[in-house]
Amino acid sequence: MERDIFEVRAQDGGGRIGELTVPRAGVTVETPALLPVVNPHVVTVDPSRLESEFGAEILITNSYILYKSEDFRDDALDGGLHELLDFDGAIMTDSGSFQLAEYGEISVTTEEILRFQHDVGSDIGTPVDIPTPPDVDRERAESELETTQERLELAATVDVGEMLVNAPVQGSTYADLREKAGRHAYDTELDVFPVGAVVPLMNEYRYDDMVDVVAAAKRGLGADAPVHLFGAGHPMMFALAVAMGCDLFDSAAYALYARDDRYLTVRGTKQLDDLEYFPCSCPICANYTPDELREFDDWEREELLAEHNLHVTFEEIRTIKQAIRSGDLFELVENRARAHPAMLDGYRALGAHAAQLERADPASKGAFFYLSGESAARPEVLRHRERLFRLNPEGRVLLTEGNPSKNYDESWRVVPPFGPFPRALSETYPLTAEIPERMDGAGYESAARGVARLVAENQECEFTLAHYDWPESALALVPESVRVVELSDA
Numbered sequence: 001m002e003r004d005i006f007e008v009r010a011q012d013g014g015g016r017i018g019e020l021t022v023p024r025a026g027v028t029v030e031t032p033a034l035l036p037v038v039n040p041h042v043v044t045v046d047p048s049r050l051e052s053e054f055g056a057e058i059l060i061t062n063s064y065i066l067y068k069s070e071d072f073r074d075d076a077l078d079g080g081l082h083e084l085l086d087f088d089g090a091i092m093t094d095s096g097s098f099q100l101a102e103y104g105e106i107s108v109t110t111e112e113i114l115r116f117q118h119d120v121g122s123d124i125g126t127p128v129d130i131p132t133p134p135d136v137d138r139e140r141a142e143s144e145l146e147t148t149q150e151r152l153e154l155a156a157t158v159d160v161g162e163m164l165v166n167a168p169v170q171g172s173t174y175a176d177l178r179e180k181a182g183r184h185a186y187d188t189e190l191d192v193f194p195v196g197a198v199v200p201l202m203n204e205y206r207y208d209d210m211v212d213v214v215a216a217a218k219r220g221l222g223a224d225a226p227v228h229l230f231g232a233g234h235p236m237m238f239a240l241a242v243a244m245g246c247d248l249f250d251s252a253a254y255a256l257y258a259r260d261d262r263y264l265t266v267r268g269t270k271q272l273d274d275l276e277y278f279p280c281s282c283p284i285c286a287n288y289t290p291d292e293l294r295e296f297d298d299w300e301r302e303e304l305l306a307e308h309n310l311h312v313t314f315e316e317i318r319t320i321k322q323a324i325r326s327g328d329l330f331e332l333v334e335n336r337a338r339a340h341p342a343m344l345d346g347y348r349a350l351g352a353h354a355a356q357l358e359r360a361d362p363a364s365k366g367a368f369f370y371l372s373g374e375s376a377a378r379p380e381v382l383r384h385r386e387r388l389f390r391l392n393p394e395g396r397v398l399l400t401e402g403n404p405s406k407n408y409d410e411s412w413r414v415v416p417p418f419g420p421f422p423r424a425l426s427e428t429y430p431l432t433a434e435i436p437e438r439m440d441g442a443g444y445e446s447a448a449r450g451v452a453r454l455v456a457e458n459q460e461c462e463f464t465l466a467h468y469d470w471p472e473s474a475l476a477l478v479p480e481s482v483r484v485v486e487l488s489d490a
Contacts (some may be wrong), residue, residue, distance in 0.1 A: 005164065005191060006226040006247075012329040012365070013357045013379055014218070014245035017321055020192075020226050024162040025082075025090040025123040027057065031226065032242050034317050035060040035092060036310065037233075037252035038085060040072050044255040044306045047087040054310050057089045060250045063117045063125070064096025067108060080121030092124040092166075092250075093117045110151045111158055118160045124192055127155035129168040131197035131230075134209065141172040149184050156189045164191040166228070172197065173209060175216035182220020192226050193217075195246070199231035207237060207346025214244045215353040223360065235266050235316035239333045240346050242320050243357070254313055258305035264312050267339040272305065282311035327365030330378055334371050344374075351377025358383050368433035373442030376417035380430040384418045385450045389457045391422065397458075399451060400466035402487045414465065416443035419450015444474035455479045 010017040018031040036050050038061045050056040066076050076084050081091050095113045108116075110127040117125035129151060130144040148170050155165055167190035171177030178195075185193055195217045201210045214229065221227065226247045232238070233251030241249070257264060261272040265279065272294060278285035284293075284307050293301055323332040337347035350357075351374055358379035368380055375381075395409030399420045404411030414420045416439045418431060425431055435443070448470070455463055456479075464483040467475075478484060 003191065003222075003224050006224055008223070010324050011360055011362060012324045012327050013243045013361050015242040015320070015324050015329045016245070016247070016360075017324050018226065018247055020247070022058070022090040022123045022164060024121075024164070027090050029057045029090055030321075031247035032238070032317055032320055033058055033248055034313060035248060035250040036254060037061070037250055038087075039065065040084065041065070041069070042255075044258065044303060045310065047085040050310070051087060051089055054314050056314075058092060058248075059085070059087060059089065060092040060094060061085065062096070063093035063113060063120065063122060064108060066093075066120060067096070067113065067116050076120040082121055084120075090123045091121070093120075093122040093126060095126040095128045110154050114155060114158045114160055114165070118163050122163055124164040124166060125160060126166040126168070126194075127151050129170060129196060131168070132170050132172045133197055134173045134200050134206070136172050138174060138177075141174055141177055145170050145177055145181055149181070152185060152188050152190060166190065166192045166194050168194045168196040168230070169217045169220070170196050171213075171216075173201075173213060175212060178213055178216035179220040182217040184220075186221045186225055192228055192248070193221055194228035194230040194248075196230045198229060202232060202234070202237065205340070205342035207240065207342050208349035210237075211240065211244055211346050211349040211353070214241065214246060215356060218245045219356065233313075234269070235264060235313045236268055236336065236339055236343065237346070238316050239320050239323070239329070239336045240343065240350065242324075243329055243333045243350060244353070245360075249317075251313060254309035255302075255306050258302045258309055261301070261305065263305060264309040266312065266316055266336060272301075278308075280308065280312060282308055282315070284308040284311065327362065328367070328369070330375075331369050331371065334374060337374070347374055348377075354379045354382045358386075364429045366429075368430035370417060370433055370435040370439075370443065373440045376442040376446035381417050381446055384421070384430065385446075385453050388420070388450065388454045391454070393422075393454070393458055393461050396462045396464070398464050398466060399454075400464075400487070401468050402466055408464070414447060414451065414467070417446035419447040420454050441471050441473050444470050445477060448474040448477035451478055451482065455482060 005021045006018055008016045008018045020029045020031055036056055036059050038047050038059050066072055113128055114125050129148040132141050132144045152167050167185035167188055169181045169185050171181045195214055198210050228248035229241050229246040232241055232249045233253035263270045263272055275290040284304050323329040337343045354377055361379040393410050398405050398408040398411045399414040401414055412420045412422055466485045466487050468487050
């Protein structure tokens with residue numbers, strides 16, 4: 001099934017810049033996109049300002065709260081969400097599934113809530129799925145997934161006009177269930193695909209498990225499926241999630257954190273009381289010191305902190321988009337991963353899915369920067385190694401970190417982390433990579449795996465590897481049939 005509402009304009013790894021057409025709103029949203037969460041009962045920053053000052057093209061509100069609200073239900077039905085919230089962009093509505101997860105039951109069906117979302121003018125609605133939390137027993141995960149899938153099939157039959165409809169992908173922490181759920185959701189006639197029930201993973205800093213969950217869901221979804229990571233509102237992890245292929249993020253964090261005097265940065269969260277200086281140049285941080293902000297009353301301080309949190313969050317979205325355009329998204333992810341050990345676990349988990357990411361990764365970009373051992377697991381390195389079978393050396397072949405030799409039929413270069421390649425390819429991406437002089441063990445080991453792959457594909461050749469002081473862990477990966485010579489720096 002082809003979807004004409006989402007078009008990818010640029011890609012780097014799994015990350016992409018796309019255009020999501022929202023017909024009911026009459027707008028096209030550029031992704032990756034942030035959807036600020038707006039609760040009409042507690043508005044910290046006016047939605048009109050989200051649009052005019054922060055650049056929000058889309059926001060999200062909870063239709064179940066409106067459905068149960070004595071204050072806003074009639075106004076929403078009479079005038080519509082856009083008038084109620086004073087917002088001209090696209091509006092997505094959640095269904096009450098969060099309340100279902102928190103409190104165990106809600107008093108609305110999928111048909112009722114979808115029709116209500118349509119009637120209040122939602123542009124993207126959501127059925128009532130079951131957000132199965134992490135680590136439940138498999139029987140429960142399968143049973144609740146089956147219920148969710150039945151509701152998605154039912155949602156596809158509800159007449160909602162031009163309103164797009166979400167198809168949440170559940171399955172707890174079971175990769176096969178997430179992949180199955182993604183495939184089922186994609187086969188419906190629904191439009192946007194939230195990966196659900198990941199908030200507990202993020203709250204527990206289980207970013208590696210989050211990456212595995214998203215990777216599994218993506219395997220089931222088509223390349224033209226816009227993917228929403230439900231509840232992912234902290235800018236620290238946006239780059240990692242985008243690299244996995246997520247396009248939409250909803251954030252209540254900007255307001256919730258401000259309420260507790262918490263200050264967002266891309267390196268984590270700070271308490272206002274712990275700050276002597278603001279490490280930011282947004283309008284709030286440029287105009288106030290931490291001492292001055294602490295002097296405001298609770299409501300004014302909360303609003304100003306929320307504005308800072310929004311500025312830093314939207315700035316990170318723009319930074320990610322530019323990284324995709326420049327072809328250095330992985331360098332940005334690696335930089336962000338150094339903010340917290342759990343983020344580093346997430347980045348390392350990303351490397352385990354390099355083969356999946358490689359299928360969408362552009363074959364040529366600007367520059368490859370080797371920044372750590374994790375860089376050796378990037379899709380570009382895997383692609384080079386897998387494509388060695390296309391090359392056909394002959395006779396006696398020298399693979400060397402030094403100069404070529406006339407004593408061999410062919411002299412190839414060998415460069416960590418990529419391994420061997422003909423000298424004629426030296427100026428092609430990614431072999432033009434910037435690598436450190438003090439290479440780490442992972443880079444050498446990756447190069448040795450490249451040697452092993454070339455040897456396995458060309459067993460009729462006689463290979464010699466000439467290297468500068470490779471560690472034993474790398475040399476142990478070189479096939480025994482390869483003659484190994486250590487070069488001298490002299």
